[in-house]
Amino acid sequence: MKWIGWVAVGVWALAAGSVFGETQAHAAYDEADNGEVAFPEGYECWNHVKSIVVLEGHKYYKYMGGFHHVYANDKALDALKQNKSFPKGAILVFELRGMLTEDDTIAEGPCKAVGVMEKDPDRFPETEGWGFEDFKMKGGVRKRAVTNARKQCLSCHKSQKDSDYVYSKYSH
Numbered sequence: 001m002k003w004i005g006w007v008a009v010g011v012w013a014l015a016a017g018s019v020f021g022e023t024q025a026h027a028a029y030d031e032a033d034n035g036e037v038a039f040p041e042g043y044e045c046w047n048h049v050k051s052i053v054v055l056e057g058h059k060y061y062k063y064m065g066g067f068h069h070v071y072a073n074d075k076a077l078d079a080l081k082q083n084k085s086f087p088k089g090a091i092l093v094f095e096l097r098g099m100l101t102e103d104d105t106i107a108e109g110p111c112k113a114v115g116v117m118e119k120d121p122d123r124f125p126e127t128e129g130w131g132f133e134d135f136k137m138k139g140g141v142r143k144r145a146v147t148n149a150r151k152q153c154l155s156c157h158k159s160q161k162d163s164d165y166v167y168s169k170y171s172h
């Protein structure tokens with residue numbers, strides 16, 4: 001009955017191969033193994049902080065024209081609520097979407113980009129303890145867009161130094 005054992009091992013190896021293979025593929029793309037900010041999987045179900053529609057004419061229209069939602073994980077929400085600086089592991093997400101106007105209504109369009117701030121002073125000492133990433137979404141494919149976080153992100157966010165580089169306030 002030895003062969004039954006080998007078949008079982010073979011099946012397990014195949015199954016494990018596909019599962020681990022997939023995990024590794026994702027890891028190679030997203031993972032913080034090289035110090036990068038990981039894609040915040042499932043952020044749509046995190047804590048909703050606020051939503052804003054930025055209309056043409058606003059000074060930041062070029063950067064965030066359209067709909068956006070801000071989400072926080074639990075650590076970030078606690079800090080926001082208590083108005084204190086953010087602990088390691090706090091993550092904030094800025095989801096930018098298109099804007100559809102129809103029949104006197106404004107609806108959100110498809111996701112264009114997912115901006116992320118992750119607090120980890122050990123990994124991101126150069127950028128005030130925050131890791132910044134911008135995942136641009138095009139045709140269902142996402143692409144990292146930050147090559148110089150100081151220039152692309154902190155240039156604006158440094159104006160919020162007094163609130164630990166975060167603009168959003170919790171107002172629910």
Ligand code: HEC
Nearest residue numbers: 063092093094115116117132133134152153156166167168
């Ligand atoms: C032109 C100025 C500007 C630049 C550049 C900018 N941001 Fe922001 N960011 C803002 C503003 C303003 C808000 C607050 C929006 C609101 O009130 O909903 C914000 C909000 C955020 C938030 C939600 C947390 C918070 O601070 O309220 C994240 C996450 C974020 N930005 C990530 C990024 C990343 C990543 C980059 C670089 C790719 C970046 N931002 C570049 C102006 C900027």
